[in-house]
Amino acid sequence: MSSVPKDTPWNVHRLPRAEGKSFLVTGGNAGIGYFVAEQLAGTGATVVLGSRDTAKADAAIASIGSRVPGAKVKHLRLDLADLASLESSVAALELDRLDAVVLNAGVALDNPPRRETKAGHELMFATNHLGHFALTHWLTPLLMASPASRIVTTGSFAAKSERLDLDDLQSTHDYRPKRSYGRSKLAQMLFALELDRRLRAAGSTTLSVIVHPGGALDSLTPARPPVHTRTTGERLSHLPLGLLVQGKDAAAWPAVRATLDPNVCGGQMWSPRVFGLRGTPRTEPLWNHLVDTTTAARLWAASCELTGTRPTFTSPTRLDETDSRTAGSAE
Template identity: 45%
Template structure:
């Protein structure tokens, strides 16, 4: 009688895992026993993040793959390295740019926030879909935002060439992420794929309310009454990461769902199924966004 083989740990890729939400998602997922790929732009910062995780989880199975979501050539090279390591059970598409006072562009000439937050992950997903398909039940988690409530896509000027405003660029980029995430799941289902696409958001998560992680989290001093007031409507990034972590490894998570905090206005709380605004699931806008993204990145996700 042959001995039973020990099941392989699930393999989870987290972009932007060296800081903020991405760090805590990676730490929380590693604590479940998963193998975690830290897909980060800066190898030194990723190494420090890995050291911090191992101080809390001595047996953490971590790998670093340098990945710059603002550079299509870096994304292609990173994806090749990730694929060489075997199937991917979950991709947490977390990395992103939050705010840029002046209009900046990626290595490929895209507006920085739209180009990194949406197009960079669109490209990475297109490259990694074969590895996700090889997993028993691949899963993609997209980082949404409550800011999508006040945004509308402008696919005639997605790069904000005519008029640039930082908050508009950010909120539209996050709406694009969510619109693509929901559309991707619809198309995966239609194709009969085993891969599922999920969207999750952290609520209102601030660094100053976050658990201490030396060298990773920077908290500035504030008077206790101010901190107490902030906690009524905000939470730390460690708590904000929990809906993303749950969406990544939760056993009852289904494709097309939207996860976030269960508190008032989805600002704070425990992971729960929540509702997105209807315009985030607009099929016409989603089709236009998909075609635009494929044209700009010169990639077409193959769904099977």
């Protein structure tokens, strides 16, 4: 993925060059995704911001361009909540290969009522998990065309205390916004690990990696007007919190490392070094419920059905055999 030799110490402020590479960052127009895009743009790679809001994407591109001389950044209109639009969005990339996708975009609702997409899916589950699942399906040919490509999935601490209800994945019967958000992020993380198992079984060189950003506050995040602004008062009042958490620029470091570092392996989880909340990125042991392969396989099957897509990494015959073995182990 990069020119840095293996075993070279990682420096978040001195990233390896990646000229000629192409990276897609979903939700790259704001928040942590913006800083992932800005940092990747500094490597010389072409960075595509996946966003449904053209005006916000244009502002992000202008901001990155003002800080990264010669930055190659462009916008892809991408609405993860609209599953039917994703095939044409990927076609609009007009690329023959993709070196990495950072599945970063997400929506978090704080209050009822429960909201649905046009297709009738619960909005957070649809955007955070199903949209990224289907997007991965459509991106697979481009990722397979690039040796050692990466699929980097952004998880969350909100998923650590949650468990999936496989009989109510979309919170139809018992909707609680914070719990539904945590479960949607857990679904993403289980998907990333099941994806890595399937890539390995297919003999693919593409890696699937989980990252989580730790604690990230706007008040500790450097200003990037008009993408992000903060007052001096906000910054000073929250400085003590910097002992525990960090800004969104630092929260982007795990995803950037997972995208670029040749020492990263599939199936790993990268997070901030200090209690998983702040600091430079390092690997973290998988949480106990993330290694539940039965739940992950059943979620994969349900996601195929709900999205009408089926990410494939090998010949249909071999995939059918793999699916049969997986289904058998899930019974």
